[in-house]
Amino acid sequence: MPRKETWAPKSAVERLPLAVRKDLRDNWDSVKGEYEGKISAVLGKQYAINFNALEVYPYVEGTQGFVNTPLGKIFAGYAQCLADAVARFIEEYGEDGILHFNEAVSNGEFILNVNESGLEASVIGCDVKDGTYRILFRYDCLGYNQNTIYETMLSAIDTVPREGFPVEIKASIATYWDEGAEDVRQAIGEILAMPDVVIDPNFEENYAAMKGGNPDSVNWKEKFAKVALEYFNGGIKVQLERQGFKDDDLLQEGLAEALTSKTFKLRVVENMRKSGIHETFIEEGVCYIQTTVENWEHNLPYVGEGLVNLL
Known part of the structure; x- marks a missing residue:
């Protein structure tokens, strides 16, 4: 019988290569505040985008087509699509959307994680865990389908328990x-x-x-x-x-x-x-x-x- 494929999350690195650190400084740190400001302005509450490069970097090498793409640009791509998705969400759902989003994402934080579902994971998804909004990528699809973040945003927010209607x-x-x-x-x-x-x-x-x-x-x-x-x-x-x-x-x-x-x-x-x-x-x-x-x-x-x- 063929051996069943298995998956386990990769460990974070302790230190990033100099070229990666420079890329993050030039292509991510320089624009991070801009996207945080756009999201915070729309939601009327201060939000932070905390993408952990030490945890995400190990998945760059295993992602076909993105091996040579700078991690900073990948982060910026996620942030831009996230900001667009939040704006679209509030345009669609108005004041109720703002209220529900802020109640669900009580920590005021966005992070980027590998999807723990491993082999069963979709290319990209989102959820809210312990008050933090997580963008989830499949282990071999870092950077893919960033412009579809909105498609799972409603379910991520409405899945968080609350009184009254979603x-x-x-x-x-x-x-x-x-x-x-x-x-x-x-x-x-x-x-x-x-x-x-x-x-x-x-x-x-x-x-x-x-x-x-x-x-x-x-x-x-x-x-x-x-x-x-x-x-x-x-x-x-x-x-x-x-x-x-x-x-x-x-x-x-x-x-x-x-x-x-x-x-x-x-x-x-x-x-x-x-x-x-x-x-x-x-x-x-x-x-x-x-x-x-x-x-x-x-x-x-x-x-x-x-x-x-x-x-």
């Missing part, structure tokens, strides 16, 4: 729910002659359920509020129209008698009352729309089907 969920709510929910609510109210109708996305409970389950979609957080809104817009609203509630006094009165809370509430549950993708029922004056984590995005145009039969 930044991606907040962004989804602001983008989809806050922008569109009132129009949908008013439209449903007009159909039912119930101007003060309430549509309750139940975000906190539903996020907890989704987080604890196994959603089919890998980007469910990004679409979280969009899908929630569609339960009411493409589901309940469309079904109320199809079932003839608009301009039908009898149906409107019948629903008003049952829907004493005037509330439609979305709920993700572990087990539904009946088999199916989702179900709608009225209980204690609330119209519940229920589904499971596995069926979160499925068959939304049929949400509320048969509602008239509940009256």
